[in-house]
Amino acid sequence: MQDETCKVLEHLDIGAGYRYLVVAAPQMAAAMEPGQFVHVRVPSLEASAVRRPFSVFNAEDGRVTVLYKAVGRGTRALNAVAVGDELKIMGPLGHGFPKKCKGTALLVGGGFGVAPLYFLARRLAALETPPKMILFVGGRTQADLLALDRFATIPGVDVRTATNDGSAGVKGLVTVPLDDELARLKAAGAPFELFACGPDPMLKAVAQRALDAKAPGWISMDRHMICGVGACYACVQKTVRGYSRCCIEGPVFRAEDLVFD
Ligand SMILES: Cc1cc2nc3c(=O)[nH]c(=O)nc-3n(C[C@H](O)[C@H](O)[C@H](O)COP(=O)(O)OP(=O)(O)OC[C@H]3O[C@@H](n4cnc5c(N)ncnc54)[C@H](O)[C@@H]3O)c2cc1C
Ligand code: FES
16 A cells, blocks of 8 residues: 555546546556545645545556545545646555456446446456457436546447436436346346445445345445545444444445345
């Protein structure tokens, strides 16, 4: 784990409050695995010493990218960071997704939950024998379907979208196209694994489908964090073994280990 002072290389506004933040972080980028996260100290909040956690969207060539949405004090302050500024960033943190997949990889994301799935898809695509990958992206409207142009550059990723208002893809929840594909795979007796990141109700639905199908399910949980390194217990998630810290035992958990309220 590194705590690096990283120069901001890009800070790209992609609309609807979302931005890509790219920093130079050679050691971190080399060590990062999909599903791990970074803990960013936001300069104007320096006095509080509290950092903000973000999944890694990509890590290569000495650069680490996150995709974030401004929702509160920290992320709005992060918006003000300019190219050339320096940020203190800790990472890689937490446990990520597995490095391989048996059968078809079903990636399910909502909102900024697509971020770790992009990194995962790139790594799976680079395997000697890449799995077939299907990305299911859900959002309230078309504007919430993020990074589709970036996923389009990864060979072998088939993309299915769903929006609540029907402005893109299937009208309804992301589980609508997911269930269609699950039915097809089950009928064919084809193996698959589920990988998910997004809002809790979506994660609960995906975890349940993994359990029902007795298929591996890898669920990335988003919990409020303070220390990011296991000391404060602010980020606990209920599991079949009691409470686990998302920043240490997670953020990626096996579906069968999670207990949703
Ligand atoms: C492992 C992990 C990975 C994450 N990856 C990303 C990412 O890739 N992109 C991204 O935009 N955000 C991500 N987040 C969420 C991000 O850390 C929060 O949005 C951020 O901490 C909010 O800080 P703030 O000061 O702007 O908001 P605050 O002022 O602290 O809160 C503003 C609002 O956001 C809500 N909120 C704050 N933190 C979270 C949270 N963790 N989950 C849900 N709601 C929250 C609060 O309840 C409040 O309503 C991730 C969180 C975790 C734990
Ligand atoms: S954030 Fe402190 S233990 Fe996880």
